[in-house]
Amino acid sequence: MKRYTDMEYLRLSKGRKFLYKIAAFFCAIPRGLKNFFLGIVRAVVNFFQSIGREFADIFTTFVKGDWKTKLSYLVMGFGNIARGQILRGLLFLLFEAVFIVYMIVAGAKWMSMLPSLGKVGPHEVYNAVLDQYTTEYGDNSFKILLYGVLTIFFIIAFIYTWRVNIRQNKISEQIIKSGKPLKSGGDDLRSLVDDNFHRTLLALPMTGILIFTVMPIIFMILVAFTNYSGINDGYANNLFTWVGLDNFNTLLAWEGAGNVYSATFGEILSWTLIWAFFATFTNYFLGMFVAMMINKKGIRLKKLWRTILVLTIAIPQFISLLYVSKMFDKNGIVNGLLSDLGVIRQNIDFWGSTAHSALLPRVMVIVINIWIGIPYLMLIATGILMNIPADLYESAKIDGASGWKQFSKITLPYMLFITGPYLLTSFTGNMNNFNVIYLLTGGKPINAAASSAAGSAGYTDLLITWLFKITTGEGAKYYMASVIGILVFIVVAIISLVVYNLLPSIKNEEDFQ
Amino acid sequence: MNYYAIVNNTLEFIKENALIVGIIAAFCVVAITVGMWKVFQKAGKHPWMAVIPFARDYTLTEIGSTGLIGVLAYVILPILGIINLNGIRYFYDLNKGASKPIYAILFVLGTIFLAIALFFHVLSSIKLSNAFEKGTGFLIGLILLPPVFLLILGLDQSKYVRSVSTSLGLKASRAISNTLIHIVLVIMAIIWLVPFVCIVLQSFRTETKPDGTMITWIVPDVFPKKWGLDNYINLFKSDFVDWYLNTFIIAAVVALLQTFIVLCMSYTLSRFRFKLRKGLMQFMLILGMFPGMLTMIILYRVLKDLGLTEAHAVPGLILVYVASSGMGYYISKGFFDTIPKTLDEAARVDGATRAQVLFKIILPLAKPIVIYTVLTAFMAPWGDFVFARYIAFGDSSGMNAAVGLWKWLTQDMINLRYTMFCAGGVLVAIPVAVLFMCLQKYYVEGVTGGAVKG
Incomplete structure (x- = not known):
C-alpha cells in the first residue's frame, strides 16, 4: 500500500481520507500482531533471564559469603542477628518458624488434597460408644480449595522472604566491608514514618485488597474449572471436583446440551452492549445539553435547576428506582393519570413483553436511566464548559459561525477530549450497572425460551444481573457464575484496551492544542 | 410561470412571513394529530400512533387496508419529500450564487418521484375516506396533509429558522430562545420532582376500605383521599x-x-x-x-x-x-x-x-x-x-x-x-x-x- 506523507494526506478529499485511514488500519494489523507476539516472546525470555540471574546471585552469595551468611540460608535472619540487627533477624526467624509450623500442621494436608479437591464424601460411621451409626461429613472441597490457594500464597511469600533475607546478608557484608555502621532496629522503626512511610501507609489498604479482592478473584477463577454449585454448600454433599474447560464449552457451544446457556448468553451479551451504548451516550449528550441550557446567559435561577436535578444523586437509588418502577406498574400512578386524562383506555404494562420481544421495558429502562444519569453529566459538563476559553467562541462568532457550528467545532471536541477516559469508564460501568436493572425490572420480563435452565434470565437482564441470579436462589450454579464473570472481564478488558488506544487525549495530545 | 418560479416565490413568501407560516403550520399539525387521534381511537388502533410520524402513516394504511398504494403514499411520500427538500435548498443556494450539482440531480429526481407519489396519494386518500365513510371535507383534508408536512420540514431547516430570528431582531430572538429554555427547564424540574413528591404523598395515605382496613397497596391516584401519619x-x-x-x-x-x-x-x-x-x-x-x-x-x-x-x-x-x-x-x-x-x-x-x-x-x-x-x-x-x-x-x-x-x-x-x-x-x-x-x-x-x- 502506498503511504502518503502528511502534506499529501491533507490534500486528499474527505472520502479518500477515510478510505486511506481504513486501509492503513488493516495494513497495520500484521505489524501489530508481529509486535505483540514478539513482545510476549521477549517478556518470557526476560522472565527466565531474570530468574537465572537470581539463581546465580543466590549461588555466588553463598560461595563468597562468610559463615553467618551461609547459615542464614537455613535459618533465616541468623546473619542479621549475628551482626547486631536483632529486630530484623527476629522477624525473619519468626516468619520462618510460623511457616514451618503451618506447613506441618495444615499446609501440607491442604496442598496434597488440592489436585483432587477431596475424595471422601459424607458417610455413615459406626460409633461404638453410642452404639449407632452417625454421619461423618467427609472432605469439604470449598475449604480445600480455599486453604489450598492460601497455602500457595504463603509458599510464594515465604520464597520471596527467603530471597530478601539472602540479599540482606549480602548487603550487610558489603556495608561492613566498607566500614560503615549497620542500621539498628531503632533506625528501621524510624524509617517507617519517614523514608519507608509509603510502606506503612500502604500496609493496611493493600492487605484488605489482597484478602478481600485478589484472593476471592483467584478463587473464583479457579471455580470456573470446577463443578461447584449450590448443592455443595450444605452439609449433604461438600464434594466437588475439577472439570477442566467443560463449563466454558457449555456456555460457548452453540449446539448440544449447553444450547440453553449459549443462546441465553448471546442474547444477554448483545443486550448488555446495546444497553451500555445507549445508557452512556444518551446520558452524555443530554446531560451536556442540559448543562449548556442552564449555563446560557440570561437563564434565571440557575442554582435552583441544578439543585432539583441533583436530587436524584442525593436520594439513594434503591428508593427512587424502586418507587419509579412501581409508578410505572400496571396499576401504578402513571397508568392512573393517563387513563384519567383519557389518553389510554387500557392500562399499559410497561414492564411486560409480547410473545417474542420486550422493546417497551428495554426502552423504559434506558429512559429512566436518563433520569438518573443526566444530573451527573450536568455537574461534570458544567465544570468543563466553564473552562473553555471564551475567546474561542468570540473569534468563531466574528468568523460568522452559527450556534451549531460553534457546538460541533468547539464545545463537542473539547468535551470529548477532556472526558474521553470518563466516557470509557462510564461505558464499562454501565455494562455492570446492577442497581438500575435489578431495582427497576429485576431482569423481567422473563425470557421463556431461555429461562428454565439458565437462572430464569429475562429480557432486560444484563450479564451482571444474570450472574447474580445464577448465584442466588435454588440450585445456585457458582461455576457458571464465575465463567460469566471471567467473560465479563474479558469483554470489559478488550473494550477498554481498544478504546484507550483510540482516545484522542492519550493518542495525540499535541493535535488538540 | 414555471415550477422553478413557483418554488422560488413560495420560498420568498415563507422567508418573509416565516412567523405566520410557522404558526399556521404548527396549528395544522396539532389539528391533524388530534383528528388522527380520534380516528385511531375509533378504529381500535393505538391512539399514540398519531403522534409518531411514520408509524401514524403506516397505521392509516392499515385502517384503510389500502395495501401497497397506501404504503407508497403515506410512508414513502414523506421520505421523498425530504429528498425534494434538498432540491429547495438547491434553489436557495442558487440565489446566493453557490451551485451544487448534487442538489440539482436530487431536485429533479425528487420532483419526479413527488409527482408520482402525489398521484398515489390522491388515489389512496379517496380509498381511505371511503373506508371511513366520510364526506369530501375529510378527503380534502387528507389530500392536503402531505404539503403541510413539507412546509414544516422546510421550516426545520436552520436557514429559515434564522430568517425568522433576523426578521425579529437579535434581542427579541434571544428573549424567545431563553423563554423556550425556561419552559423546558420547568418541565424538566417537574419530571425530576414528580417521583419524589409522589412518594411523600403516598406515605401520608391513610384512606380505608369499606371494611375499615387501611389501603396499603398500589393505588393509581396521586393524592391521598385521607391524610394521616x-x-x-x-x-x-x-x-x-x-x-x-x-x-x-x-x-x-x-x-x-x-x-x-x-x-x-x-x-x-x-x-x-x-x-x-x-x-x-x-x-x-x-x-x-x-x-x-x-x-x-x-x-x-x-x-x-x-x-x-x-x-x-x-x-x-x-x-x-x-x-x-x-x-x-x-x-x-x-x-x-x-x-x-x-x-x-x-x-x-x-x-x-x-x-x-x-x-x-x-x-x-x-x-x-x-x-x-x-x-x-x-x-x-x-x-x-x-x-x-x-x-x-x-x-x-x-x-x-x-x-x-x-x-x-x-x-x-x-x-x-x-x-x-x-x-x-x-x-x-x-x-x-x-x-x-x-x-x-x-x-x-x-x-x-x-x-x-x-
Missing part, C-alpha cells in the same frame, strides 16, 4: 427501626475507616515514587475490571463460617465495604497531585519526617477532598443494595434499610407494605439528602476533578 407510626412498630439503626451504624463506621484507607492509598500513590508504584496502579486497574459481585460468593461463605452473616451481618458488611475501599483512590489521588510538591520539599528541608508532612501540611490543605471522601463513603453504604442483599438476606434483624425495604416490595409483601415502604423511603432519604445538599459544593468539585483526570 399512620404509615409512620406503623413503621416504628416494625423491623424498620432495626434496619435504620443498622444502616446508620454501618454508614458511620464505613465513612470513618474508608476515608482513612482511601487517603492513605491516594496520598502514597501521589507523593511517593517507589519501585512497584506503576505496577500497583495497573494491577488495580485490571482488578477493577472483574465484576465485584464475583467475589461475593466466596466472601459470603467465609463470612458465614465466621458467623458474620444474616443476623450478625453488620460487622460483616462493614468489613466487606472497608476492605476493598483502597481501590477507589483515583479521585483523591488526582487532588493530591494538584498540591505543589515544593511544599513537601520545604518541610523536609526543615527536618520534618514524611509522616509530619502528611499530618501537618498536606491534610489541612486537603479539606475539600477529605469531605468529599467522607460524603461518598457515607452515602454508598447508606444506599447499598447489592452486597447487603447477598450477606444480610436471611435474617430480618441484620438487614439494612435497602434490603428490608426492597423485601417489602416483593410479590407477597407489597399489598401489605407499599405505603409503609413509601414512608420508610422518605425517612431514609431525608438525612442523606440534607447532608448531600449541604456538602454539594465539595461533591461537585470531586466529581468534576475525577471526570477530567479520568
